[in-house]
Amino acid sequence: MVAANHRIPIQIGSNSRGFRGLGEEAVCVCFIFNQICFIFLIASIVWSNGKPWDDQRKFSLPALRSFGFGKKSLVPQINLESRYLADEIRALHGEPTDLSALLNKATANVISQLVFGRRYEYDDPEFIGALEALADAFGLVSETDPVIVFESLVHTPWYKPYRGCIFKLRDFVMSHLHNHQETFQKDNIRDFVDAFLAHDISKDYSLDTFWRIVLDFFAAGTETTAVVTSWAILYLAVHPDVQKKVQDELDAVVGRGQQPNTSDRPNLPYCDATLMEIMRIRPVLPVSLPHLTSADVSIGPYTIPKGTIIIPNLWAVHHDPKEWCEPHLFNPDRFLSADGQTVVKNEAWMPFSIGRRDCLGMQLAKMESFLLFANLFQQFDFKLPPDQPTPSMRGHTGLSMPPESYQICAIER
Ligand code: HEM
Numbered sequence: 001m002v003a004a005n006h007r008i009p010i011q012i013g014s015n016s017r018g019f020r021g022l023g024e025e026a027v028c029v030c031f032i033f034n035q036i037c038f039i040f041l042i043a044s045i046v047w048s049n050g051k052p053w054d055d056q057r058k059f060s061l062p063a064l065r066s067f068g069f070g071k072k073s074l075v076p077q078i079n080l081e082s083r084y085l086a087d088e089i090r091a092l093h094g095e096p097t098d099l100s101a102l103l104n105k106a107t108a109n110v111i112s113q114l115v116f117g118r119r120y121e122y123d124d125p126e127f128i129g130a131l132e133a134l135a136d137a138f139g140l141v142s143e144t145d146p147v148i149v150f151e152s153l154v155h156t157p158w159y160k161p162y163r164g165c166i167f168k169l170r171d172f173v174m175s176h177l178h179n180h181q182e183t184f185q186k187d188n189i190r191d192f193v194d195a196f197l198a199h200d201i202s203k204d205y206s207l208d209t210f211w212r213i214v215l216d217f218f219a220a221g222t223e224t225t226a227v228v229t230s231w232a233i234l235y236l237a238v239h240p241d242v243q244k245k246v247q248d249e250l251d252a253v254v255g256r257g258q259q260p261n262t263s264d265r266p267n268l269p270y271c272d273a274t275l276m277e278i279m280r281i282r283p284v285l286p287v288s289l290p291h292l293t294s295a296d297v298s299i300g301p302y303t304i305p306k307g308t309i310i311i312p313n314l315w316a317v318h319h320d321p322k323e324w325c326e327p328h329l330f331n332p333d334r335f336l337s338a339d340g341q342t343v344v345k346n347e348a349w350m351p352f353s354i355g356r357r358d359c360l361g362m363q364l365a366k367m368e369s370f371l372l373f374a375n376l377f378q379q380f381d382f383k384l385p386p387d388q389p390t391p392s393m394r395g396h397t398g399l400s401m402p403p404e405s406y407q408i409c410a411i412e413r
Pocket of ligand 1: 111222224225290357359366
């Protein structure tokens with residue numbers, strides 16, 4: 001096993017045919033031990049390898065894109081959800097509140113519309129229950145936890161709380177799948193689940209296994225973008241000078257009377273640079289998902305044999321002093337040209353990882369995090385509650401790295 005702490009080994013590891021998990025041989029071993037483990041590993045875009053992964057990715061991406069996934073046509077939907085979110089925040093009247101559950105509801109509704117064809121009211125008990133289970137599941141394990149690879153460990157006593165969350169989420173997804181099966185019409189494909197039912201791939205996966213693929217999207221689509229937004233609110237509350245510059249730019253380019261659009265983005269370099277700096281300094285997945293080399297690779301004096309698990313340490317790359325000047329300093333200007341007019345890229349910026357197995361939702365995530373960010377800072381000043389200690393900036397390590405719970409006052413501008 002190799003922990004890749006620098007840009008070059010991550011690039012090499014990521015491009016080595018993009019295997020993930022324990023590879024084909026290990027999957028067979030799992031099969032001997034436990035058939036459930038085998039099923040779980042195969043029916044999951046995040047955790048499968050080889051042909052099952054290829055089939056799932058080839059089906060999923062075009063299917064989701066046909067409903068607007070990562071495309072401009074999704075802007076009105078994201079902006080509408082941003083309005084629902086802003087209404088909820090406004091109703092708090094600036095009282096100190098932990099906004100993380102609200103942010104999760106907004107991002108969950110965006111992915112829910114693509115996958116299940118519906119959004120939820122923010123007080124819906126089924127929705128709240130599923131999101132609580134999701135947040136708990138993300139907090140209970142990390143990428144290096146054995147249960148991530150050997151999912152059948154979920155049945156052992158050590159994982160009882162995690163098991164509770166996963167089964168709750170399975171029931172949530174299954175109720176949607178059964179409902180879709182009952183109402184399915186092949187000439188009216190409403191969403192990702194319908195696209196699956198209409199596609200040949202449904203011959204290879206029963207609903208009892210497909211739920212796991214759906215959960216991959218629901219989970220990845222919900223938690224990640226909400227975590228970015230939560231860090232953005234915290235960092236900009238701690239750095240009011242940056243918040244002011246972001247708001248001045250939004251006022252000048254978008255104004256107050258209309259919602260931001262992706263077409264505004266090229267004219268909002270400071271906003272863009274700030275979001276990039278947030279994803280650099282606090283990567284959503286500080287330790288990315290494991291990869292497996294599919295051939296021998298050489299890096300300088302080292303040879304990494306075929307079949308080695310590579311754990312990309314995105315935190316280390318994003319804080320490498322060889323790549324970044326004063327890496328622990330929050331400084332959006334590092335992503336701007338000298339005249340402040342253009343965003344400057346850096347190859348060591350890789351919050352979505354790189355290579356064949358990079359984040360499938362990257363286009364959606366970039367668009368959604370930008371629109372949420374722009375909508376929120378256009379409408380609110382985010383301030384730390386007076387007379388309270390500054391919140392910790394360390395983050396809570398689990399599958400993703402959200403900030404530790406903090407209270408914030410959102411004051412309408
Ligand atoms: C800011 C938000 C997000 C960040 C920072 C992020 C980051 C990542 C990272 C680091 C990986 C691992 C890539 C690798 O192993 O090389 C990943 C994989 C993945 N992400 Fe995201 N993600 C985000 C949002 C999303 C969204 C919105 C979705 C979809 C709804 C999504 C779906 C996926 C999927 C399906 C994979 C597995 C891809 C595969 O194995 O082929 N992500 N993401």
